[in-house]
Amino acid sequence: MENSAIFLLQSLAAIHLTMTLFMYLVALVLILIYPLYLYITKPLNRIKRHGDLGYHFGTPELADKYRDKQIERLKRIRMKGDLPPVYPNGWYCIAESPQLAHKQIMPIVVFGEQLSLIRSEDGSVHLIDSYCPHLGANFNVGGRVVDNNCVQCPFHGWVFSAESGSCTRIPYNDGTIPEQARVTVWPVVERNQHIYVWFDADGSAPEWEIPSIDDIQNGQWTYKGRTEHEVACHVQEIPENGADIAHLGFLHLAGAPVGNDIIRIDLSDRAPSIAHKWNGNWSASNTEKHVSKMHLEQVLKFHGFDIPLSASKLDAIQIGPGIVHMHLDFGTLGKGIVLHHVTPEEPLMQRARFVMYSNLPRWFAKFFLLAEANQFERDVYVWSNKRYVKNPLLVKNDGPIGKHRRWYSQFYSDNSPRLLPDGTLSNRAKSVLEW
Known part of the structure; x- marks a missing residue:
């Protein structure tokens, strides 16, 4: 026992x-x-600055200051071609809403101008020129948001309304405020968790509105991540890819796992083990002249067999020269949208953003954005080094590139700034409220 x-x-x-x-x-x-x-x-936040990719300097690769010097040299000797005007008319994204806190002044570079983006105490957004008309101090360096929607200069304390641009008070002045004491205001709108500025070379007011995405506004689709790239090219080159159907089956044939570096990718391999099958078309809208649409269906294949859950349908709605709403359908996995924005900061420097909202599983959304970034960065290698060909030599199956260019040309006018041979502009970009 x-x-x-x-x-x-x-x-x-x-x-x-x-x-x-x-x-x-x-x-x-x-x-x-x-x-x-x-x-x-965790939502993706992939940021690539100018020079991080897109250039090749032979073997061995240059590094540090030698690489920087070579990039500057390439900018000087690059053949640019007969470029269209550098700043088309339309709405452009200048920030994502979560980036701008209450009573914050955010430095903005767009159209070659330094501007100041302000969120007032009541939450509204405003955009003004950055330089005080008194003695030229920069609001972005030490300026403060005061009196709800006003900006105070850090040099002498002059206060300007970000809504009207007028000087509202001078701390040490007992007399009248000079009528010329004002800063230029730019028209902005906040929509779909992004902030946009309107530009028109002829001073015309906004001609269309940016559509609101209900599933973002009501929270059905949540934030899934973002990518951001600085691209050294003309603004038109990036959206033109939507009509360049032929390049999909060549540059983007190999799956994302082989990477983004087109120097190292074997583009001669027409049957890679992991390959994309693309089927797409582009057309201009019949009802809204500033809108076009690219429909694209794709599936990822492994040695000729479809990879489960890899098929998708895409309707990329281009709204003006710099906004694309990429509506995505992954079948049983869910749906979503990628807000794609191209913003000209300088004549040949674009900031390209991809921001996703969806009901997709977080892991899948991150995988998609990474794959999208790898494919996009292959184009960055091309855009960063190519010249613009005004009259391209097109063949039958190139896709409707000519039609896209005719559609896109509506966003240029006689007053649109052009890049001159000496590197200066024919005329500077101005706010439509400055005329």
Whole structure:
């Protein structure tokens, strides 16, 4: 009887020890897996600055200051071609709403101008020129948001309304405020968690509105991540890809796992193990002249067989020269939208943003954005080095590039700034409220 009790106690102790070790093991596995889970599900924030990719300097690669000097040299000697005007008329994204806090002044570069983006105390957004008309101080360096929607200069404390541009008070002045004491105001709108500025070379007011995406506004689609790239090219080159159907089956044939560097990708391999099959078309809208649409269906194949869950349908709605709403349908996985924006900061420097909202699983959304970035960055290698060909030599299956150019030309006018041979502009970009 005594031996049986001892055996039972020993068995219980062994079971307890086993369970304890098992729990410790489970805890250890969870501790190791949890960071991986966080990484996989954390929204993507991929940022590539000018020079991070898109250039090739032979073997071995140049580095540090030598690479920087070579990039500057390439900018000087690059053949630009017969460029269209550099700043088309339309709405452009200048910031994402979460980036601008209350009572914050955010430096903005767009159309070659330094501007100041302000969120007032009541939450509204305003955009003004950055330089105080008094003695030229920059509001972006030490300026403050005061009196709800006003900006105070850091030099002498002059206060300007960000809504009207007028000087509202001068701290040390007892007399009248000079009528010329005002800064230029730019028309802005906040929509779909982004902030946009309107530009028109002829001083015309906004001619269309940016559509509101209901599923973003009501929270059905949530933020899933973003990518951002600085691209050294003309603003028209990037959206023109929507009509360049032929390049999809060549530059973008190989799947994203082979990377973004077109120097190292074997583009001669017409049957890569992981390949995209593309089927698309582009057309201008019959009802809204500033709108066009690209429909694209794709599936990823492994040695000729469709990869499960990789098929998608895309309707890319281009709204004016710099906004694309990419509506995505992944079938049973869900739907979403990528807000794609191209913003001209300088004549040949664009800021391209991709921001996703969807009901897709977070891991899948991140995988998609990474794959999209890899494919987009292959184009960056081309855009950063190509010249603009005004009259391209097109063949039958190139796609409707000519039609796209005729559609896009509506956003230029006689007063649109042009890049002159000496690197200056024919005329500077101005706010439509400055005329």
